[in-house]
Amino acid sequence: GQQLNQSPQSMFIQEGEDVSMNCTSSSIFNTWLWYKQDPGEGPVLLIALYKAGELTSNGRLTAQFGITRKDSFLNISASIPSDVGIYFCAGQLSSGGSNYKLTFGKGTLLTVNP
Amino acid sequence: GAVVSQHPSRVICKSGTSVKIECRSLDFQATTMFWYRQFPKQSLMLMATSNEGSKATYEQGVEKDKFLINHASLTLSTLTVTSAHPEDSSFYICSARDWGDRGWNSPLHFGNGTRLTVT
Numbered sequence: 001g002q003q004l005n006q007s008p009q010s011m012f013i014q015e016g017e018d019v020s021m022n023c024t025s026s027s028i029f030n031t032w033l034w035y036k037q038d039p040g041e042g043p044v045l046l047i048a049l050y051k052a053g054e055l056t057s058n059g060r061l062t063a064q065f066g067i068t069r070k071d072s073f074l075n076i077s078a079s080i081p082s083d084v085g086i087y088f089c090a091g092q093l094s095s096g097g098s099n100y101k102l103t104f105g106k107g108t109l110l111t112v113n114p
Numbered sequence: 115g116a117v118v119s120q121h122p123s124r125v126i127c128k129s130g131t132s133v134k135i136e137c138r139s140l141d142f143q144a145t146t147m148f149w150y151r152q153f154p155k156q157s158l159m160l161m162a163t164s165n166e167g168s169k170a171t172y173e174q175g176v177e178k179d180k181f182l183i184n185h186a187s188l189t190l191s192t193l194t195v196t197s198a199h200p201e202d203s204s205f206y207i208c209s210a211r212d213w214g215d216r217g218w219n220s221p222l223h224f225g226n227g228t229r230l231t232v233t
Contacts, residue, residue: 042224092219106156
């Protein structure tokens, strides 16, 4: 089945630094999604990408859908303490047989030191 | 935006009892909802797809008699963990799409999860 490789597994940064994380896949997706999960809560959608090459921003967050449709990255600029959490990438293949299910990466644990 | 509400947020039950978790789409209708399970420090694992008006579709290795799913209306799906055992203790999260967004390409929105502890 499809697998997503998300890296890095964890990051420890200072407040104000920029952060970059990425996901690669063994096969293509139609949609790439980035979620953030705080402890004890469900994932919250940060950015959704629908077209190869698409670059989308949401405040200090920027994500891109790779042109090969097999990868995506998420950048966070000028990190702040509330950015702490686990970030998941997820790919969706919207075609028959996939049941439009999401495939999740293993997550990137971000720690921001004030 | 699309809001998914999950209840309860936390439940403790004794081994052998059953627990029901509710998932509601608050401001949209969802013919399909998805149930995930998450172990500590791990990613989300899809357990089953809940279909309104028909049987749920379970992922390989998930016992359908153990995890009963009922999608009674366009805004409500329930997951019942039957005869719970300590190994069923986990974080259960439901999700749904707002079709009115982009149809099947719409992103999944997640509930806040239910922490189940079986003693």
